[in-house]
Amino acid sequence: MKHSLFALTFLTGLASAGPVFARCEDVVPQLRPQNTFAQDIGRDFDTIIDEGWIEFALYENFAPWSFLKDGKPAGIDVEIGRLIAEDLGVTPRFRLVQADETLEGDLRNYVWKGAAVGGRVSDVMLHVPYDSEFACRVEQAVFTGQYAAETLAIGYSLTDYPDPDDIPTPAYFRYDTVAVENDSISDLYLASIGRGVVSDAIHRYPSSDRAVSAMVAGDTMAVMAPLAVIEAGISADETNGFAVHTPPLPGLVRSTWTVGVAVNQQHRDLGYAVDYAVEKALSDGRIPAIFAMHGLSFLPPER
Structure with missing residues (x-):
């Protein structure tokens, strides 16, 4: 929702x-x-x-x-x-x-x-x-x-991003798939950067927790959502195969x-x-x- x-x-x-x-x-x-x-x-x-x-x-x-x-x-x-x-x-x-x-x-x-x-x-x-x-x-x-x-964050699969020095930022989503809540700030922000070049990589879901679940299920490589929602979603996964970080978000004055x-x-x-x-x-x-x-x-x- x-x-x-x-x-x-x-x-x-x-x-x-x-x-x-x-x-x-x-x-x-x-x-x-x-x-x-x-x-x-x-x-x-x-x-x-x-x-x-x-x-x-x-x-x-x-x-x-x-x-x-x-x-x-x-x-x-x-x-x-x-x-x-x-x-x-x-x-x-x-x-x-x-x-x-x-x-x-x-x-x-x-x-x-x-x-x-x-x-x-x-x-x-x-x-x-x-x-x-x-x-x-x-x-x-x-x-x-x-x-x-609250703050916006990016959660990601350690299988897709195994190198701790190479973890996803918004620029990655020109090519890498990312889950977001439909019409949320994450959706609007990612769709606004790069003049829409990341739009094909954005997978939209009815809610932020559903977006996190999609990443955990392997449907996308990453998710962008509020930090607490991501932390709650990946903590339920017993494989410990996911991580989250809060990178700079260029162009977004308030994250x-x-x-x-x-x-x-x-x-x-x-x-x-x-x-x-x-x-x-x-x-x-x-x-x-x-x-x-x-x-x-x-x-x-x-x-």
Whole structure:
């Protein structure tokens, strides 16, 4: 499944340099949802504490971050949600949701308004990529609690690339086959370099984890996707026949991004409490330990 955070990263990362503005200086203020009905804007912090539970919205089918395992939510974001709930002294509930076409759509559906048909908001949405300019444009949500970073990487078969001094970079994919998620930042980036000369070597799949699985199955020589997805996919292979690295990506201004949480702008006190819980868990090592438990690299966020 295509996740809108990748589209956001692509748009901000490939943007050409332009005039330098102070933060939010060139952003036209949006209409604020003061008149939204109470049932549409979620629960306030006091209600969450009084009722003893908090609901997190997470992306579905998004391993290793959030997915169903034996019918129950699992993954890194689930563990981070549990950590936040524990710090607040409430019980966590998890709602796995579909990604919309854009991040704005996700925030509208799950944070500040609710879907048009049968929609409702959750208390907190996890795995929201943070971008300063984007935060200026979307005033209905507060972006906080940055807990990790993601980066694009290339996984490759050691059979196809046995020489440790000769491992694949984007230029290799003029001829060497590479798997990507369809319409992801990896797909768009590889298709944009070399004026399309690598397009025949690109094999497209419905999701990044499916792309990794294709490489592991021998359908391609390499894969380009977020690091955590590649690490999770190759760790499941018992042959240890694969490796991953993060090479320079010429022309891509932003290949690493921070992820955090979003809450309704009317519930800033909830945002403060969640951010404080995340800050403590970063400082004492509990969040890095979650990644270690899953066998994944932890990339510190920008905070």
